[in-house]
Amino acid sequence: MARHQAVLFLYLIFCLYSQAACPTGTNWSTSQPATNGAKVTISAGTTVLLDASPNVVYGGITVDGTLAFANANLQLNTEYILVRKGGSLIVGTADCPITNKVTITLYGYRNSTNGMGSDPDPTPVATTFGNKGIVIANGGSVTFYGQVNGPTWTRLSSTAQKGAQTLQLQDTVSWSVGDKIVVASTDFSEVLDYRIYQSKPDYQESIGQPFPDQNEVRVITAVNGNQVTIDRPLNFTHWGKDNEKAEVGWLSRNIVVKGDDSSIPDAFGGHFLVRNGPSAQISGVEFTQMGQAGIMGRYPVHFHAMMWTKNVQLTSCSIHDTFQRALSVHESYGILVKDNVAFNVNGHMWFLEDGGETGTTFDHNLGIKANPVGSETNRQLLPSDNRPAIFWIVNPNNTWINNAAVGGFHGYWFSMPQKPLGIGATIWANSIAMSPRLLPLGKFDNNVAHSVMHTGLMIDDMQKSDGTTEMAGYSPRLGPYDNTNGQSTTSTFTRFLAYKCRDSGVWTKGDNHLFSSLTLVDNSRGIMPNGHSMFQDSTVIGESDNIGNLVGFYKSSNRSYPSQWGDVNTFLQGHSSYDNGGPQQQQRNTYINFVSTSTRPAGALVSLAFGPFMLFPKNQYRALTFQNANQVYIDYKNVDAQYGWNVLDVDGSITGIKGGAWIQSNETHFRRPGCQLNANWNAYVCPLFQEGYVQVSMVLSSATQGSTIPIEPATDSRNVFATWFPLGGSIDGPRGSSGGGSYDVLQVMHNLIAKRAYSVRFSGGDRTLGNSPSDFTINMQSSAPSDWIIVSIPYPRGTSFTVTQISYPYGTLTEAGSFDRLTPTTYHYDYDTQHLYLLMFNTATGDNGLNNRFSYGIPEGGFWMPLHVVANCNGKCFVSPYSIPPVPTLPQGLTDDQYTANLEASQVTIGSSSTNVGKAFLSLFPRGFNGGVQLQYKVFHDAAGTNLKLSLNTGASGSAGTPIATRNIAYANSAVQSVWSISQAQWLALYQGKLYLSLKNSNNQEILRGQISCTGQCVAPPPAPSSDPCNPGYDTLPIYKDSLAYSVTNWTSGVYFPYNLNYTADSLCGRSSLRIGLNLAFFGVNWWSSQTSFALDKKYGALEFYAKVAPGSGEFSFNVQAHNATDMIASVPTSRSNTGNFIIDEYTWTRVRVSTAQLNIANRPRQLLKALGFSSYANPGKYILVDEWRFAVDAPTDLAVGVASGSVVLTWSPPATTCDIQGSSFSQWSISITTNGNTQQFSTSQYSPFTYALTGGLAKGSTSTVSISQVCADNTLSSVAASQSVTAPNVDSASAPNAVHITLDPDNLTTKVLVRVVPNAISCDYVGSSLSRYNLVGLDSQGKSTGLTCITVDAQTFRCDAAQNTVVRVNASTTCANGQTTSYTTSLPFTTLPSDLRAASLSQLSSNSDALSGSQKIYVTAPSECFNGDIIGLGVTLYNSQVVPQNYPQGFTSSPIAFQLIAIHLTGLSSVASLKCPIQVAFSYGDFSISDEKAGHMQLFYYSQSSSSYQANTQECSGATTKMDSKAKTWTASTCHLSIHSALYGNGQSVIAADSGSARVGALLFITALIALLV
Helix, strand or coil, X not given: CHHHHHHHHHHHHHHHHHHHHCCCCEEHHHHCCCCCCCEEEECCCCEEEECCCCCCEEXXXXXXXXXXXXXXXXXXXXXEEEECCCCEEEECCCCCCECCCEEEEECCCCCCCCCCCECCCCCCCXXXXXXXXXXXXXXXXXXXEECCCCCCEEEECCCECCCCXXXXXXXXXXXXXXXXXXXXXXXXXXXXXXXXXXXXHHHHHHEECCECCCCEEEEEEEEECCEEEECCCCCCCECEECCEECEEEECXXXXXXXXXXXXXXXXXXXXXXXXXXXCEEEECEEEECECECCCCCCCCEEEEXXXXXCCEEEECCEEECCCCCCEEEEEEECCEEECCEEEEEECCCEEECCCCCCCCEEECCEEEEEECCCHHHCCCCCHHHHCCEEXXXXXXXXXXXXXXXXXXXXXXXXXXXXCCCHHHHHHCCCCCCCCCCCCCCCEEECCEEECCCCEEEEECCEECCCCCEECCCCCCECECCCCCCECECCEEEECCEEECCCCEEEEECCCCEEEECCEEECCCEEEEECCCEEEECCEEECCCCCCCCXXXXXXXXXXXXXXXXXXXXXXXXXXXXXXXXXXEEEECCEEEEECCCCCCCEEEEEECCCCCCCCCCCEEEECCEEEEECCECCCCCCCCCCCCCEEEECCCCCCCCXXXXXXXXXXXXXXXXXXXXXXXXXXXXXXXXXXXXXXXEEEECHHHCCCCCCEEECCCCEEEEEEEEECCCCCCCCCEEECCCCCCCEEEEEEEECCEEEEEEEECCCCCECCCCCEEEEEEEECCCCCEEEEEEECCCCCEEEEEECCCCCCECEECCCHHHCCCCEEEEECCXXXXXXXXXXXXXXXXHHHEECCEECCCCCCCCCEEEEEECCCCCCCCCCCCCCCCCCCHHHCCEEEEEEEEHHHCCCCCCCCCCEEEEEEEECCCCCCCCEEEEEEEECCCCCCCEEEEEECCCCCCCEEEEEEEXXXXXXXXXXXEECCHXXXXXXXXXXXXXXXXXXXXXXXXXXXXXXXXXXXCCCCCCCCCCCCCCCCEEEEEECCEECCCCCEEEECCCCEEEXXXXXXXXXXXXXXXXXXXXXXXXXXXXCCCCECXXXXXXXXXXXXXXXXXCCECCCEEEEECCCCEEEEEECCCCCECCCCCECCCCEEEEEECCCCCCCCCCCCCECEXXXXXXXXXXXXXXXXXXXXXXCCCEEEEEEEECCEEEEEEECCCCCHHHHCCCEEEEEEEEEECCEEEEEEECCCCCEEEECCCCCCCCCEEEEEEEEEECCCCEEEECCCEEEECCCCCCCEEEEEEEEEEECCEEEEEEEEEEEEEEEEHHHHCCCEEEXXXXXXXXXXXXXXXXXXXXXXXXXEEECCCCCCCEEEEEEEECCCCECCCEECCCCCCCCCCCCCEEHHHHHCCCCCCCCCCEEEEECCCCECCCCCCEEEXXXXXXXXXXXXXXXXXXXXXXXXXXXXXXXXXHHHCCECCCCCEEEEECCCCCXXXXXXXXXXXXXXXXXXXXXXXXXXXXXXXXXXXXXXXXXXXXXXXXXXXXXXXXXXXXXXXXXXXXHHHCCCEECCCCCCCCXX
């Protein structure tokens, strides 16, 4: 009893305290009128307490003082309540919440006047208040606090079956009997009946076979803890376990604000508008029958133009059954929206209005059922209201946590405009701080969306300035949002759950999106990212145990399905790669229950079903898990997205291939050796390879979308058909096809294997040949540094071109005179092939910060130089017949040496227990387009983590590495790719096999190592400068040497940045060096004349110094600058051309040599030097070390001397300046050679190289001293080189090859060849050595190294395996005993015989009237296909025969050795009056004899125009007359092609044997498939 009395006492004390905190004032019942229509004003300084219900409808209440409500059951009816500046409306407080029922009912009609007028304070914009509302004007305050018997919403803890009346909840609730609740659907969303809505355009995306709305409202009849009893049984099953648990929202509150009953027929309810004031606290309020449909700014709750706020919140409220929105936050910032429930709302529900809204938090809010509003109602505020979102998001810089979105079209729709709209456009005008589509994401965590018509989380379809939407992405940046748009940043979406979405759980477009710890269940498609994104640590379930409600169209099915049209065979998709944008990554995800059936395909990893474009080819996935799931499925449609599917399985978790593999579609040109079809996937699995993939996009201007390009309708855009052929291929060979398309432009996009050349042919839908585009842009948009392709497009002769860059540096390309001079800044048109050639080259260098995404480096990005091409072809860009150009010789800048490394634990010097593996591909470009030597690397490994360390190191196999070339590779994850400019020392180590890759874990323990080795033919670097840096042997004028800054004619030292003249930690020649810090154009050190400017002695033609980057600074380039008395006169960057080691790094001292002419101090009139030093624009800068800084005579540099056959061979680098430094000009070189005391002198005006035959020869083993100097026209010596010594080798001459002859091997006609190397006159003694071996390299049709396995027949003859007909050319080189490699010559091309070609025997020929002797005729036939080209001779190869041809072209000789090539002039053509297709050509041989059976092996080949002096004219292939002009040595003929299936005929009759077994019968006669007749 005492205990109960104590509790009662405490309760009374609490009540007294609470009552004391409740507002007081003059009672309304005694101070205000009780008359219908009366208008009440509460004066400033007064407080009126509504103590009883007036039972009338007031015409309006204006509050200048305070209107407070007593905690009693109250009903207030009024047309409006207007709280003006200084006024306050109080309906409960935090200390005195309303525990009784308070209802405010707002009255009025749609056509009533603006009863509340306008806000007298227009800050920041003028605002009208309308009618039928509660309005808090600028400067007013509002407080609503209703007692909340929480929680405001919870979830089921177990499934509530159809017919149930008891709900088991996750939380204990304090709700009351009689309260309303809503139980959310856990099935797919409502579908509007197409029979009713199909004529209404705005509803087309929401109609189909009717499917019911399964959200159910019930009244509570009993509450017992977490168990609630409801008044009526449920009509549908609501799931309540695993990931899918129905939300249960509490709709009733003690405070109710509502529109009157007349609101319903006209959708004209009340509205609640709040402007900025001291406080706006709204909690525990039920808003219903609110919102005025079709009137902007009239919403159930509206925070309007409040700007930055404090003490503003909407919490624990219920907003249901409204006519327009639930909440609008409109240019109001910093608001708290928490624990609210919204249900059954028209249009977007939780609404950000203009795009400037920021700093608001949406926490633990529930939204259920947003209804579409069509334009035909005339009450649609935004066009997008026909696809309403539960959360409409036009500014990402806010917070969304713990929310749930049910129903509606989208759950969360990020639809940001580029700039704020409406009043936001005025507020944020010209602000560089506001760009909604670029702002960082605030926070998005632990949100749920389900049972929506389309997508749970939509980040696409962005709002435009007119309120419509456009397909556009979200790519956040840090700002400022001016022309630079600031640094990119990552938007992170975590712990998101989406289920029962009819389209996608997540649909996203844009860059830098991270999706982590998501759960996606029972969606038609789990996630579809576009752009650069990471999807990780998530679970995607195709089908769960929640089979839904079998109603409507699914009444007879086994479960409900996502299709709104009742299709039970809808493709079930997990992760769907988008068709435009990337790369897309995912890791550590689990896919469950993606099982194909006989009628419905399913795949955990798929491609966008109807995408007109191809996927970015650098998407990569790792550490994926599959349970009861088909890993991959490509569902081929009549669009490009499926055909351009290239995905890297980084670690083999998809394919089961350790170390990773590519998964790709069935485009024929993608297939490479080792690719295997997986029928369950409709995809190929292919091994890792050197080149990788790029994507090319061609956008055709609107001017070419008419009749000039055949076009056809596609699924959602106009469509152009283009076919991509690898050069050297055939029309029926490997190809790629592009359908293309777009919404506003004509676009062709295709994925291609990199480092290859292609011809693209445009055609119509029926594949008839069409015109090439006359105006287009082209971009290699998915590529990595040093990736390249060559695109060739047919145009008729006479077409002129304008090609411009459409990104920095915005230059105009010039025309290259030949294909081998093609560069990224030139184009080439080939007259013979009638093709325009464009080189697309990614010129990015080094580790690219743009590639750092989600702590992973992505092989993507860089500078790819998009081009704009205009072709003036007089309206007909048409070439017929179309032919694929041959594979040309690549420009020097594209030729590369290829290296590989296998990363293995077994190579680690200090044991590794790692089970990981890896593979690296490296390409060395000796003559990069930027002038340097570049090493491109692609490293693949299956080790997980972002804290790995990958480095390139110097060290032989099995030895600990030395730090001379250690380079850390940024982002050490797998598939990292970039390019370095490397030094001469690093190149030499690479060539010698002394570089290796090392992978270390976060504990700095090496787990994988791979020694790098050459694959095929690799070239050694040129030697480094040979002069002694400390004692150069030529005249110098020192500036700095060993801590001494030399005073030159009263120069004094001055600095702009810290320096150290006596840096002893590292020096070149003495005890110390000069340490200089370079940063932002500051000079490191300057020497200033204290009196007069300094005139440099004319004999000094160069400035040189030795430089090194300070330890830990890596590599650095900077400028050498000179100043006169008033201006900077020169700034010369360090580069390969003036740097002996190619680059300046921290490992090697390297000489930098700049001519005085480049510094503008050697020109006439003479410049007077005032200052000299170094500069850099790097920020942050670096420290460099300088030693032996001096002026030097401008001697020939890098002199190399060799001997060969009694001659001295000299090469040198001419000096950068000539004799004009002395007021003269260059005359000649003076050279002296001293051997055994005898000196020979001579002169030459020829520049390097030079060969001089010594008088009397040069004895083996003798030593000579050579010096060279430059002689000027005035007979003065400009400079003198240091003497060089050379010793003749003690060996006889051993030749490098000058020709390589190839024939078929008679023992194996289809795969073997015999190769003979013909010696050269210049031998290895050129480099002071002797012959070691010949090297043979096979090349394929792309000019790439391919397999060529050879065995030695004799010293110069080899039998080689031609690698299944892939070898079309053989190169040979000579390796000398000292490791040097001579230059090699290129063989004639050859092709092995096709498998269907059979042998012809002499016995068969001899039965004919024409025998193979004398001057008999041989006939050659060709198919009907014609093409353009040239041919000037045919050749015959005979085995072991002495053949003297009767009239062969000049320059081709024969000798009696095996496999000699014989060239035969086409004299036989002169007797042919005309040629037509197909053609038959006869030509005569001179006398020859066949001495034995072996002599019968013969080949037929051709010489083209490029290999002789003969000229060919071009004609069309229709009845051209063939002519031979013996004097001019020219001829013309039809432009026809002899196919590779041609054979020799006798008397015009076929002599092809029927059985290949007869090949050994008698002497055999064959044709090599290289015969072509070209104009």
